Structures are given as structure tokens and as C-alpha cells.
Amino acid sequence: MLKRDTSDIFRQRLLALIERSGLSRAQFAARAGLDRSTLSQLLSDVNVRLPRTETIARIAARHTVSIDWLLGLSQQDQVAADIVSQMAIEPDAGSPADERLLAWHEEARGFKVRYVPATLPDQVKTEAVIAHETGRLEATAAKAWAGIARARIMHAKRTEHEIEVCSPLQGLEGFARGEGIWRGLEAAERLAQLEQAAGLVEELYPAYRWFLFDNRERFSVPYTVFGPMRAALYVGDMYFVFTSTEHIRELSRHFDNLIRHARIQPNETGNYIRSLMKDVQ
Template identity: 40%
Template sequence: MKIDKRDRASLFRERLLSAMTLAGASRAGIARATGVNRSTISQVLDAEAARLPSAQLTADLAQELGVSTDWLLGLTDRPERPGDAIAAAMQMTEADRTPADDQLLDWYREATGYKVRHVPATLPDMLKTEDVLRWEYADFLSKTSDQAISAMRERLDFLRARSSDHEIALPVQEVTALAAGEGYYRGLEAGARRAQIDHLIALHEEYFPSLRVFLYDARRVFSAPLTVYGPLIGVIYVGRFYLAFRESSRLRSLTEHFDWLVREAEVDARDFGRYLSRL
């Protein structure tokens, strides 16, 4: 929609004043920073003025106040400059190979009250037994298995509090490999594997439907490890890093991808316990 010249000038003044207030900038200070007279800034802020400042002054004002020229001119509702907007919408965070990861716990806390959708790289850490965690981290030097167990318990507390629903999508091949001691679980002794399956069954029986685990066939559909923390943040795990997205359209895409995995599931969440019992 085309904005009237006088309305655009009024919006420019409102946003300029807002940015100056937020930055703690005075008229004299902003005049010095942009290399113009104070009277020029006063004219720009004059409520009776119907004209916009020159393109040069507009750009200088935006740069000095850390906002975008498009926002000052009413062409966008996002005040960030393009590079800052990208940084605000996506961040890259270093990923530890351990559940004892403060960043993960911070995201869980932030999402309290929202549904958490999760596609883990292996079994979800918060659903693992202590024996499985000790086996996993026995040779891991930078974090001890006790740290991993402590973090697992803290995340399990989120589940016990039932403050957030958890939906988890796993390849059916993950649990069959666990039962058979194959692939990732090669070397984990049979008793620990059986106890892990029993633990999953017990968690399912206690927390369903707050905890819903779907099993999809990885030969037909694929997903990288990811977590969507309600409408707040979506995270893709790429190995050494997390790619975290906050922009709404990216979050919607990740949520739709997860919902597709649920629709394609070979084992529905309500049947998860029975499937494990057969294993």
C-alpha cells in the first residue's frame, strides 16, 4: 500500500525519535555524529515538516542509531539492519558431544509451556538409563559420565513437571538396533540394552500422552537431528555446531517437516510401548 508523503514523514519522525530515545542520543549529539547543524536535526523532527531528509542524511542517521533506513522510511517493521536481522534470525552455536550442555538446557527452560518436537541423533538423552550413559561417555575425556547423567536428570525433570509436551520422532531402525546390539549399540551388553528398553516402556506408560514417541522408517523418510522449541526457536544439529533459527517462516518449515515425519510414522505414539514389548 502506498503511503502518503505527509504520513511517511510523520512515521519517519516517530521512528527517529524512538531510535534516539533507545540509544540515549541528543539532538546535538546526533547532529555532531552525522556532520550537520543542530537546526537541521530540529527541522527533521519538526512536527509540521512534510518533507523527508536527504538520502545521505537518512543513511547517516540510520547508521549512527543502529537501525535500517528501510525501517526509518516505513518500508519494513523490523528495525535491524539487514546483517543484524540475519544474525537475530539465525545463530550458530558450538555443540558439545554431551547432554551436559548449558545451551540445550537454556533452550529447554525458554520453551517451558510450549510443545517440544525432537528428532534425536540417537535415543533421546533424557530417556536413557544411567548405565547407557556411562557406557557412552566412558572414553569421553572432556565431560564425565556423571555430568551427562546430571544433565539427563535435569531434562527428565522437564518431562516430570509436565510443563511441556514432548513429541519425539525416531527411526524404527534405532530401537531395533538397540534390541539387537547392532550399529551404534554394538558393544553394549545385553542386560543394559534390555534394561534400556524396559525403561522406555516405563516412561511411555507413565507419561503418555505428555510424552509421545513416533517411529518412522528411515528407509522411506529422512531427517537430520533437530529440535523445535514451540514457536520460539528451531535447532538443527550438524555435528560440531547447532544452527538455531528464530524467524517464524523457518520455524514453520521445521515444524511442518516434523509433522510430516509423524504422519509417515510406522509406529504411532500410542503403540510405542507395545512395539517395544515385542522387541
Template identity: 40%
Template sequence: MDKRIRADLFRKRLLEAMLQKDVTRSGLSRETKVDRSTIGQLLKDDHPRLPNSQLAADVAIALGVSTDWLLGLTNRPETPGDIVAAALSLSPAERTSADEQILEWHHEAAGYKVRHVPATLPDILKTERMLDWEYASVRERKSPEAFSAIQDQLEWLSSSVSDYEIAIPIHEIEACAAGTAYYKGVEKNIRFEQLNFIADQCDQMFPRLRIFLFDAHQVFSSPVTIFGPNLAVVYVGQCYLAFRENERVKSLSGHFDWLVREAVIDARNVPSYIRSLMEE
């Protein structure tokens, strides 16, 4: 960028930041410990000038913006730390689906497609008795609270506010049917009630609700939820990693597209496949 163009851009952005922060020339000169005339020189539109590195940094700190933005090196006015904090945040993950953060994210995504890879079976489709079994070992049992929250999410889904796509490894459904792995010790009637409920919801809410089954021997995914185009959340156990930077969300959306393309059971065939497992 030509020095004169950069100087003019600096002047415009400096003025914009001062107006945004409601800072006067006198106030900025006090904050940066320079003469008011020095600030005036930076704001002259007939002969704009660039500050030295020390003054540029002091002005940026005083106005809460980045030096790179003032100098035209980026279009993001936030400081690097603020950009990182906005693009990636860490939230504690509650054991219960009633976690207010999850509900807030769902409402934030109203009108957008929600795409979800669960850690086990999708919470939004779990029965009350399955939740009772899951929460039996938790010191403070929260299954009634969790079930109430799930009912709220199901009503939200049934209201056609958003489409919901779920990708599940096929071994999760098979383990639930057989009572193995994670579902070892769960009574057969609880497991079959759970699977029937998932199959029935798939039938009743298709295409608003679409479930795809993929083979984890061929493709893999960590638990992740993409809430529309602006937010993607990865579940890592005790916390969520929430991404809001556009390119990261697009990358995780592309990952979900890959799971759908590689699905061994398409959404239309999932209910019949689930029922066939129970028959076997």
C-alpha cells in the same frame, strides 16, 4: 509508495530512531557531517523531504538502523547483518547433555510443545549405564554430569511444563535391541534396561510424552529440535544451527508433522513394540 507518503514515513521513523538512541539534532548533524538545519528539514512535519542516498545511509549508520527501514521498504529496523544474526546463530555443541545452551533452550520453551528428532536414542531418556558406555571413549568422561542434567530435564518434563514429542527412526530402536550398528558391543542387560526405561516412561507420561517411530527408508530427518513457535535447532555434530525467524521455524515444524504422519508405529503402540523386540 507515493513520494510524499514515503517522506512522511521517513520523518516519523527518523524521529523514532533518534528518540530510541537518545540522539539530538545537533548530535546527528555531527555524526553525519551536515548542517543542523539539514536535519531540521528532514524532521519538519509540514513539508517532509527525503534525503539523498548518501545522507540516508549516513543517518542509518549513525542511528544503527537499516536504510530500507527508514525509507519504508521493510518493517524491520535492524541492519541486514543483525537480522541474519538474530534469525540464524551458530552455537558450539558440547558432547554432554549438560550443555548449558540446551538447558537454556528447554527453559525458554516452557509452556510450549517441544518436538525432537534425536541423533541416536533421545538423551532425555538415556539410562546412567548407557551414558557410561557412550562416554567411555571420551577423554574427559562426563557421564555423571550428563546423567544429572538428564534427571533435571526429566523432572522438568514430569512437571507438565511442556509436552514433548519425539520422532525416532525405527532402525535405532531395532539396533539397540539387537546390539548392532551404533550399539554393537553394548551388553545385552544394558541395552534391555535402556529399552525398558523408554517403554516405561512412554507408559507413565503419555500423552505428555509421545514417541513416534518412522521408517528411514521412506522418510528422513537430520537431528532437529523445535522449541515452541520461536526457535528451531538443527544439530550438525560440533555445532547447533539455531533458527529464530518465524517462517523457518514453521517450516521445520511442518517437517516434524510429516514425520508424525508417516510414522509406522504410533505413540500409543511404541511401548508394546519395544517390549516385543526384547521378547523376540
């Protein structure tokens, strides 16, 4: 980022912080330990220099925002990192984590959401597969979880919203054969899941694009990038959520690399899924 860009972002965010505080510029300067003339200089359009480090730190500390946000290195102004619990659906009660996840999708409307699922993409799962996959959920809870997945599909159907999914083709192949965690799931349910997934990816294309890579060539942990706003890394019983611009950029680069090496392109995914139905026994 150029120095001029950084100073412009700092000035814009400082102005936003002053407006949000409800204070006059004189009051804001006093709280931050600045002279009124110093604050005026920081807000000047002709000023291309950033203030001293201690001045930025003082503004951030007195007004409870992060230095990274003031300098445009983060999209969120909170000082602390954001860690939330794993999605967990209870009958007749919405999970706070689910509500947060849906809010992140809503927040990213108009931007591209990029998603590496832990198993199959949530958006295409049947209720029977959700119930089998979790193991611990009763039918009512599985139905609630499926409702959340369908809500995400509604996001993909909006013309201003795009979702890209990238996962290993071996995961789908193992699902069709009933291997691993899918052992014990009835063949009829696996066939129904494959048919539903194939139909949805064709119906939603190009707003919803599912790439398949070879797990022998590439590897990825589950994560989601919600446009430029945040990225969530799934670690089994919680999400680690990043709002740093650099973290989001690096995870986006990783996703780009998965796409570049994808063996199955989104316009081929529906047919590929149907080709696996012959392996279901």
C-alpha cells in the same frame, strides 16, 4: 503475513527498541537519522504503511538489531546467526553448550518442543548407554550427562510443557539386537535401557510423545524445534541455530510430515519397545 500485520509488528518492535534504548523519542530519532515527525508517523496507530527500505535499514544499523526482527520475520533481534559448539560434558564442569541447550528448553516453556534425536532420545537414556554411546566419556562425565537428560524430563513433567519426539523404528530395532554403534553393549544393559524407555514414555504421556517412523519411507537429520523461538540442527560437532520464523516454520512442517507417516503412535510406543526385548541376546 498481511501488510497490516507487518506494520503492526514493526510499530510494536520499534516501540520496544525505543524503550530498551533508554533514549527519548527525539534522541532516538536523531541517532537513527530521522525527523521527530517521521518517527511519530511510524509510531501512529493509524499508519498501515511501512517506511522506506533505507529507513528500516538505518534504524536497524544504528541500533544494532536485525531487519528481519523489526519486520517480524525473526524472533531474535541479533544481527548474526547463532552457532554453538556441540554438547560436551567435562567432569566437575558444566559445558557452555549444555547450559545453552537447557536455557533453550526453559525459554520454550509453555510451547511444544519437537525433537528428532541422533540415536535414542536423551531424555530416556540410561547412564550405561550414554557412557557406551559416547565412548570418550568417563563414568563421572556420563553421570553428569545423564543428570542433564533427567533435567529435560522435568520439563516434560510440567503440565505447561510438551515434548514430541520422532525417530526411525529401525534405530530401536538395531539397538535391541546390539547392531552398529551398540555392538559390544551388554545384553543386560540393553534390556535395562528398553525397560526404562518404555516406562518413561508411558509415565510421561501425553506430555511426552514419542512417534516412530519407517526409515525406508522417511528420512531426517537430528534437530530440535524449541516452540516458535528457535530451531537447532545437529551436525555432529556443533549446532546450527535458526531464529528465522521461516526456518522454524519449515522445520516444523518437516516434523509434521514425519508424524503423519509414523508407524507407531505415542500411546503404542511403550508396548512396542517392550516387544523388542525378545530380540536382545
